[in-house]
Amino acid sequence: MPGSHSHPGLSLLPAGVHRFTHSQIISPRAAPGLPKRQSLLQVNGLALSAYDSSSRRMMPRNGYMQGDQETHQFWSISSVRCMFWDPWPxxxxxxxxxxxxxxxxxxxxxxxxxxxxxxxxxxxxxxxxxxxxxxxxxxxxxxxxxxxxxxxxxxxxxxxxxxxxxxxxxxxxxxxxxxxxxxxxx
The missing domain is CATH 2.60.40.10 (Immunoglobulins)
Structure with missing residues:
Protein backbone atom coordinates (compact mmCIF):
# COMPACT_ATOMS: atom_id res chain seq x y z
CA MET A 1 0.00 0.00 0.00
CA PRO A 2 1.31 3.47 -0.70
CA GLY A 3 2.68 5.09 2.42
CA SER A 4 2.82 1.82 4.34
CA HIS A 5 5.68 -0.34 5.47
CA SER A 6 5.51 -4.00 4.40
CA HIS A 7 7.07 -6.98 6.10
CA PRO A 8 6.24 -10.62 5.31
CA GLY A 9 2.73 -11.24 6.68
CA LEU A 10 2.44 -7.72 8.12
CA SER A 11 1.17 -4.42 6.75
CA LEU A 12 1.44 -1.22 8.76
CA LEU A 13 -0.31 2.04 8.00
CA PRO A 14 1.22 5.26 9.27
CA ALA A 15 -0.40 6.69 12.41
CA GLY A 16 -3.38 8.92 11.77
CA VAL A 17 -6.98 8.79 10.64
CA HIS A 18 -7.82 6.26 7.94
CA ARG A 19 -11.03 5.71 6.02
CA PHE A 20 -12.37 2.17 5.55
CA THR A 21 -15.13 1.76 2.96
CA HIS A 22 -17.19 -1.33 2.13
CA SER A 23 -19.50 -0.82 -0.85
CA GLN A 24 -22.00 -3.35 -2.16
CA ILE A 25 -24.27 -3.45 -5.15
CA ILE A 26 -27.01 -6.08 -4.91
CA SER A 27 -29.31 -6.48 -7.87
CA PRO A 28 -31.64 -9.50 -7.66
CA ARG A 29 -32.78 -8.86 -11.23
CA ALA A 30 -29.41 -8.13 -12.84
CA ALA A 31 -29.25 -8.01 -16.62
CA PRO A 32 -27.87 -11.13 -18.35
CA GLY A 33 -24.08 -11.21 -18.11
CA LEU A 34 -23.95 -8.85 -15.12
CA PRO A 35 -23.30 -10.10 -11.57
CA LYS A 36 -26.16 -10.01 -9.05
CA ARG A 37 -23.77 -8.91 -6.30
CA GLN A 38 -20.56 -6.90 -6.28
CA SER A 39 -18.59 -5.82 -3.25
CA LEU A 40 -15.52 -3.58 -2.86
CA LEU A 41 -13.32 -3.01 0.22
CA GLN A 42 -11.16 0.13 0.32
CA VAL A 43 -8.78 1.83 2.76
CA ASN A 44 -8.11 5.50 2.06
CA GLY A 45 -9.60 5.10 -1.42
CA LEU A 46 -7.29 2.20 -2.37
CA ALA A 47 -9.12 -1.01 -3.34
CA LEU A 48 -8.07 -3.96 -1.15
CA SER A 49 -10.45 -6.61 -2.44
CA ALA A 50 -13.42 -7.10 -4.71
CA TYR A 51 -16.14 -9.75 -4.86
CA ASP A 52 -18.21 -10.61 -7.92
CA SER A 53 -21.08 -13.12 -7.67
CA SER A 54 -20.38 -14.34 -11.22
CA SER A 55 -16.98 -15.72 -10.18
CA ARG A 56 -18.03 -16.34 -6.54
CA ARG A 57 -14.56 -15.27 -5.38
CA MET A 58 -13.12 -12.52 -3.25
CA MET A 59 -10.08 -11.22 -5.15
CA PRO A 60 -7.25 -9.07 -3.75
CA ARG A 61 -6.58 -5.77 -5.51
CA ASN A 62 -3.46 -3.59 -5.82
CA GLY A 63 -1.16 -6.36 -4.59
CA TYR A 64 -2.68 -6.31 -1.13
CA MET A 65 -2.56 -9.61 0.78
CA GLN A 66 -1.17 -11.76 -2.02
CA GLY A 67 1.28 -14.57 -1.68
CA ASP A 68 1.29 -16.20 1.74
CA GLN A 69 -0.52 -19.32 2.91
CA GLU A 70 -2.51 -17.55 5.64
CA THR A 71 -3.74 -15.01 3.11
CA HIS A 72 -4.83 -17.76 0.71
CA GLN A 73 -6.81 -19.40 3.50
CA PHE A 74 -8.39 -16.02 4.39
CA TRP A 75 -9.49 -15.42 0.79
CA SER A 76 -10.88 -18.96 0.51
CA ILE A 77 -12.95 -18.50 3.67
CA SER A 78 -14.15 -15.09 2.49
CA SER A 79 -15.11 -16.55 -0.90
CA VAL A 80 -17.19 -19.28 0.74
CA ARG A 81 -18.82 -16.78 3.09
CA CYS A 82 -19.78 -14.53 0.16
CA MET A 83 -20.88 -17.44 -2.00
CA PHE A 84 -23.52 -18.57 0.48
CA TRP A 85 -24.59 -15.12 1.66
CA ASP A 86 -28.29 -14.56 1.06
CA PRO A 87 -29.23 -10.94 1.75
CA TRP A 88 -32.99 -11.53 1.50
CA PRO A 89 -34.86 -12.02 4.76
Missing amino acids: TVHVSLVQGTPGRPRRLMCHVTGFYSHDIEVTWERGGQGALGEQMTSGILPNGDPTFQIRVSVKLGLGEHVCVVRHVSLGGIFVPLVLLVARLQSSK
Missing part, protein backbone atom coordinates in the same frame (compact mmCIF):
# COMPACT_ATOMS: atom_id res chain seq x y z
CA THR A 90 -36.77 -15.28 5.09
CA VAL A 91 -40.34 -14.87 6.32
CA HIS A 92 -42.33 -17.65 8.00
CA VAL A 93 -45.90 -17.13 9.16
CA SER A 94 -47.66 -19.49 11.54
CA LEU A 95 -50.85 -19.69 13.55
CA VAL A 96 -50.30 -19.96 17.31
CA GLN A 97 -53.28 -21.78 18.80
CA GLY A 98 -55.00 -20.04 21.67
CA THR A 99 -55.98 -21.36 25.06
CA PRO A 100 -58.89 -20.36 27.28
CA GLY A 101 -58.25 -16.71 28.04
CA ARG A 102 -55.57 -16.36 25.32
CA PRO A 103 -56.73 -15.75 21.74
CA ARG A 104 -55.16 -17.30 18.64
CA ARG A 105 -52.30 -15.23 17.20
CA LEU A 106 -50.58 -14.99 13.85
CA MET A 107 -46.78 -15.10 14.17
CA CYS A 108 -44.51 -13.50 11.55
CA HIS A 109 -40.95 -14.82 11.99
CA VAL A 110 -38.36 -12.96 9.88
CA THR A 111 -34.83 -14.36 9.90
CA GLY A 112 -31.51 -14.27 8.04
CA PHE A 113 -31.35 -10.51 7.51
CA TYR A 114 -28.38 -8.15 7.79
CA SER A 115 -28.11 -5.32 8.79
CA HIS A 116 -30.26 -5.42 11.88
CA ASP A 117 -32.31 -2.33 10.93
CA ILE A 118 -35.70 -3.78 9.98
CA GLU A 119 -39.37 -2.95 10.34
CA VAL A 120 -41.92 -5.77 10.69
CA THR A 121 -45.57 -4.84 11.20
CA TRP A 122 -48.99 -6.42 10.90
CA GLU A 123 -51.87 -4.82 9.03
CA ARG A 124 -55.49 -5.88 9.33
CA GLY A 125 -57.98 -4.66 6.74
CA GLY A 126 -55.42 -2.18 5.38
CA GLN A 127 -54.79 -0.57 8.79
CA GLY A 128 -51.76 -0.97 11.02
CA ALA A 129 -52.37 -3.17 14.07
CA LEU A 130 -49.72 -1.33 16.08
CA GLY A 131 -51.26 -1.45 19.57
CA GLU A 132 -52.09 -5.15 19.22
CA GLN A 133 -48.65 -6.42 18.20
CA MET A 134 -46.21 -8.32 20.39
CA THR A 135 -42.54 -8.55 19.41
CA SER A 136 -39.49 -10.54 20.46
CA GLY A 137 -37.26 -7.63 19.52
CA ILE A 138 -34.31 -8.09 17.16
CA LEU A 139 -32.18 -11.10 18.18
CA PRO A 140 -28.86 -12.42 16.79
CA ASN A 141 -28.86 -15.75 14.93
CA GLY A 142 -25.31 -16.75 15.93
CA ASP A 143 -23.95 -15.82 12.50
CA PRO A 144 -23.84 -12.23 11.18
CA THR A 145 -27.63 -12.26 10.60
CA PHE A 146 -30.60 -11.43 12.82
CA GLN A 147 -34.19 -12.52 13.48
CA ILE A 148 -37.40 -11.05 14.87
CA ARG A 149 -40.86 -12.42 15.70
CA VAL A 150 -43.94 -10.21 15.62
CA SER A 151 -47.40 -11.55 16.45
CA VAL A 152 -50.92 -10.15 16.32
CA LYS A 153 -54.27 -11.36 17.67
CA LEU A 154 -56.24 -13.16 14.97
CA GLY A 155 -59.37 -11.22 14.06
CA LEU A 156 -61.80 -10.79 11.20
CA GLY A 157 -60.55 -9.53 7.85
CA GLU A 158 -57.36 -9.69 5.87
CA HIS A 159 -54.07 -10.05 7.80
CA VAL A 160 -50.83 -8.89 6.18
CA CYS A 161 -47.25 -9.13 7.50
CA VAL A 162 -45.24 -6.19 6.11
CA VAL A 163 -41.41 -6.38 6.15
CA ARG A 164 -39.24 -3.37 5.31
CA HIS A 165 -35.49 -3.94 5.00
CA VAL A 166 -32.69 -2.38 2.93
CA SER A 167 -31.91 -5.72 1.23
CA LEU A 168 -35.33 -5.61 -0.42
CA GLY A 169 -34.26 -2.59 -2.48
CA GLY A 170 -34.26 1.16 -2.05
CA ILE A 171 -34.21 2.38 1.51
CA PHE A 172 -37.30 0.54 2.73
CA VAL A 173 -39.36 -1.33 0.16
CA PRO A 174 -41.98 -3.49 1.85
CA LEU A 175 -42.28 -7.22 1.40
CA VAL A 176 -46.00 -7.82 1.82
CA LEU A 177 -47.23 -11.28 2.74
CA LEU A 178 -50.96 -11.95 2.71
CA VAL A 179 -51.55 -14.38 5.52
CA ALA A 180 -55.19 -14.99 6.23
CA ARG A 181 -58.62 -13.71 5.49
CA LEU A 182 -61.12 -14.64 8.18
CA GLN A 183 -64.79 -14.30 7.47
CA SER A 184 -67.50 -13.87 10.04
CA SER A 185 -69.38 -17.10 10.74
CA LYS A 186 -72.74 -15.31 10.34
Whole structure:
Protein backbone atom coordinates (compact mmCIF):
# COMPACT_ATOMS: atom_id res chain seq x y z
CA MET A 1 0.00 0.00 0.00
CA PRO A 2 1.31 3.47 -0.70
CA GLY A 3 2.68 5.09 2.42
CA SER A 4 2.82 1.82 4.34
CA HIS A 5 5.68 -0.34 5.47
CA SER A 6 5.51 -4.00 4.40
CA HIS A 7 7.07 -6.98 6.10
CA PRO A 8 6.24 -10.62 5.31
CA GLY A 9 2.73 -11.24 6.68
CA LEU A 10 2.44 -7.72 8.12
CA SER A 11 1.17 -4.42 6.75
CA LEU A 12 1.44 -1.22 8.76
CA LEU A 13 -0.31 2.04 8.00
CA PRO A 14 1.22 5.26 9.27
CA ALA A 15 -0.40 6.69 12.41
CA GLY A 16 -3.38 8.92 11.77
CA VAL A 17 -6.98 8.79 10.64
CA HIS A 18 -7.82 6.26 7.94
CA ARG A 19 -11.03 5.71 6.02
CA PHE A 20 -12.37 2.17 5.55
CA THR A 21 -15.13 1.76 2.96
CA HIS A 22 -17.19 -1.33 2.13
CA SER A 23 -19.50 -0.82 -0.85
CA GLN A 24 -22.00 -3.35 -2.16
CA ILE A 25 -24.27 -3.45 -5.15
CA ILE A 26 -27.01 -6.08 -4.91
CA SER A 27 -29.31 -6.48 -7.87
CA PRO A 28 -31.64 -9.50 -7.66
CA ARG A 29 -32.78 -8.86 -11.23
CA ALA A 30 -29.41 -8.13 -12.84
CA ALA A 31 -29.25 -8.01 -16.62
CA PRO A 32 -27.87 -11.13 -18.35
CA GLY A 33 -24.08 -11.21 -18.11
CA LEU A 34 -23.95 -8.85 -15.12
CA PRO A 35 -23.30 -10.10 -11.57
CA LYS A 36 -26.16 -10.01 -9.05
CA ARG A 37 -23.77 -8.91 -6.30
CA GLN A 38 -20.56 -6.90 -6.28
CA SER A 39 -18.59 -5.82 -3.25
CA LEU A 40 -15.52 -3.58 -2.86
CA LEU A 41 -13.32 -3.01 0.22
CA GLN A 42 -11.16 0.13 0.32
CA VAL A 43 -8.78 1.83 2.76
CA ASN A 44 -8.11 5.50 2.06
CA GLY A 45 -9.60 5.10 -1.42
CA LEU A 46 -7.29 2.20 -2.37
CA ALA A 47 -9.12 -1.01 -3.34
CA LEU A 48 -8.07 -3.96 -1.15
CA SER A 49 -10.45 -6.61 -2.44
CA ALA A 50 -13.42 -7.10 -4.71
CA TYR A 51 -16.14 -9.75 -4.86
CA ASP A 52 -18.21 -10.61 -7.92
CA SER A 53 -21.08 -13.12 -7.67
CA SER A 54 -20.38 -14.34 -11.22
CA SER A 55 -16.98 -15.72 -10.18
CA ARG A 56 -18.03 -16.34 -6.54
CA ARG A 57 -14.56 -15.27 -5.38
CA MET A 58 -13.12 -12.52 -3.25
CA MET A 59 -10.08 -11.22 -5.15
CA PRO A 60 -7.25 -9.07 -3.75
CA ARG A 61 -6.58 -5.77 -5.51
CA ASN A 62 -3.46 -3.59 -5.82
CA GLY A 63 -1.16 -6.36 -4.59
CA TYR A 64 -2.68 -6.31 -1.13
CA MET A 65 -2.56 -9.61 0.78
CA GLN A 66 -1.17 -11.76 -2.02
CA GLY A 67 1.28 -14.57 -1.68
CA ASP A 68 1.29 -16.20 1.74
CA GLN A 69 -0.52 -19.32 2.91
CA GLU A 70 -2.51 -17.55 5.64
CA THR A 71 -3.74 -15.01 3.11
CA HIS A 72 -4.83 -17.76 0.71
CA GLN A 73 -6.81 -19.40 3.50
CA PHE A 74 -8.39 -16.02 4.39
CA TRP A 75 -9.49 -15.42 0.79
CA SER A 76 -10.88 -18.96 0.51
CA ILE A 77 -12.95 -18.50 3.67
CA SER A 78 -14.15 -15.09 2.49
CA SER A 79 -15.11 -16.55 -0.90
CA VAL A 80 -17.19 -19.28 0.74
CA ARG A 81 -18.82 -16.78 3.09
CA CYS A 82 -19.78 -14.53 0.16
CA MET A 83 -20.88 -17.44 -2.00
CA PHE A 84 -23.52 -18.57 0.48
CA TRP A 85 -24.59 -15.12 1.66
CA ASP A 86 -28.29 -14.56 1.06
CA PRO A 87 -29.23 -10.94 1.75
CA TRP A 88 -32.99 -11.53 1.50
CA PRO A 89 -34.86 -12.02 4.76
CA THR A 90 -36.77 -15.28 5.09
CA VAL A 91 -40.34 -14.87 6.32
CA HIS A 92 -42.33 -17.65 8.00
CA VAL A 93 -45.90 -17.13 9.16
CA SER A 94 -47.66 -19.49 11.54
CA LEU A 95 -50.85 -19.69 13.55
CA VAL A 96 -50.30 -19.96 17.31
CA GLN A 97 -53.28 -21.78 18.80
CA GLY A 98 -55.00 -20.04 21.67
CA THR A 99 -55.98 -21.36 25.06
CA PRO A 100 -58.89 -20.36 27.28
CA GLY A 101 -58.25 -16.71 28.04
CA ARG A 102 -55.57 -16.36 25.32
CA PRO A 103 -56.73 -15.75 21.74
CA ARG A 104 -55.16 -17.30 18.64
CA ARG A 105 -52.30 -15.23 17.20
CA LEU A 106 -50.58 -14.99 13.85
CA MET A 107 -46.78 -15.10 14.17
CA CYS A 108 -44.51 -13.50 11.55
CA HIS A 109 -40.95 -14.82 11.99
CA VAL A 110 -38.36 -12.96 9.88
CA THR A 111 -34.83 -14.36 9.90
CA GLY A 112 -31.51 -14.27 8.04
CA PHE A 113 -31.35 -10.51 7.51
CA TYR A 114 -28.38 -8.15 7.79
CA SER A 115 -28.11 -5.32 8.79
CA HIS A 116 -30.26 -5.42 11.88
CA ASP A 117 -32.31 -2.33 10.93
CA ILE A 118 -35.70 -3.78 9.98
CA GLU A 119 -39.37 -2.95 10.34
CA VAL A 120 -41.92 -5.77 10.69
CA THR A 121 -45.57 -4.84 11.20
CA TRP A 122 -48.99 -6.42 10.90
CA GLU A 123 -51.87 -4.82 9.03
CA ARG A 124 -55.49 -5.88 9.33
CA GLY A 125 -57.98 -4.66 6.74
CA GLY A 126 -55.42 -2.18 5.38
CA GLN A 127 -54.79 -0.57 8.79
CA GLY A 128 -51.76 -0.97 11.02
CA ALA A 129 -52.37 -3.17 14.07
CA LEU A 130 -49.72 -1.33 16.08
CA GLY A 131 -51.26 -1.45 19.57
CA GLU A 132 -52.09 -5.15 19.22
CA GLN A 133 -48.65 -6.42 18.20
CA MET A 134 -46.21 -8.32 20.39
CA THR A 135 -42.54 -8.55 19.41
CA SER A 136 -39.49 -10.54 20.46
CA GLY A 137 -37.26 -7.63 19.52
CA ILE A 138 -34.31 -8.09 17.16
CA LEU A 139 -32.18 -11.10 18.18
CA PRO A 140 -28.86 -12.42 16.79
CA ASN A 141 -28.86 -15.75 14.93
CA GLY A 142 -25.31 -16.75 15.93
CA ASP A 143 -23.95 -15.82 12.50
CA PRO A 144 -23.84 -12.23 11.18
CA THR A 145 -27.63 -12.26 10.60
CA PHE A 146 -30.60 -11.43 12.82
CA GLN A 147 -34.19 -12.52 13.48
CA ILE A 148 -37.40 -11.05 14.87
CA ARG A 149 -40.86 -12.42 15.70
CA VAL A 150 -43.94 -10.21 15.62
CA SER A 151 -47.40 -11.55 16.45
CA VAL A 152 -50.92 -10.15 16.32
CA LYS A 153 -54.27 -11.36 17.67
CA LEU A 154 -56.24 -13.16 14.97
CA GLY A 155 -59.37 -11.22 14.06
CA LEU A 156 -61.80 -10.79 11.20
CA GLY A 157 -60.55 -9.53 7.85
CA GLU A 158 -57.36 -9.69 5.87
CA HIS A 159 -54.07 -10.05 7.80
CA VAL A 160 -50.83 -8.89 6.18
CA CYS A 161 -47.25 -9.13 7.50
CA VAL A 162 -45.24 -6.19 6.11
CA VAL A 163 -41.41 -6.38 6.15
CA ARG A 164 -39.24 -3.37 5.31
CA HIS A 165 -35.49 -3.94 5.00
CA VAL A 166 -32.69 -2.38 2.93
CA SER A 167 -31.91 -5.72 1.23
CA LEU A 168 -35.33 -5.61 -0.42
CA GLY A 169 -34.26 -2.59 -2.48
CA GLY A 170 -34.26 1.16 -2.05
CA ILE A 171 -34.21 2.38 1.51
CA PHE A 172 -37.30 0.54 2.73
CA VAL A 173 -39.36 -1.33 0.16
CA PRO A 174 -41.98 -3.49 1.85
CA LEU A 175 -42.28 -7.22 1.40
CA VAL A 176 -46.00 -7.82 1.82
CA LEU A 177 -47.23 -11.28 2.74
CA LEU A 178 -50.96 -11.95 2.71
CA VAL A 179 -51.55 -14.38 5.52
CA ALA A 180 -55.19 -14.99 6.23
CA ARG A 181 -58.62 -13.71 5.49
CA LEU A 182 -61.12 -14.64 8.18
CA GLN A 183 -64.79 -14.30 7.47
CA SER A 184 -67.50 -13.87 10.04
CA SER A 185 -69.38 -17.10 10.74
CA LYS A 186 -72.74 -15.31 10.34
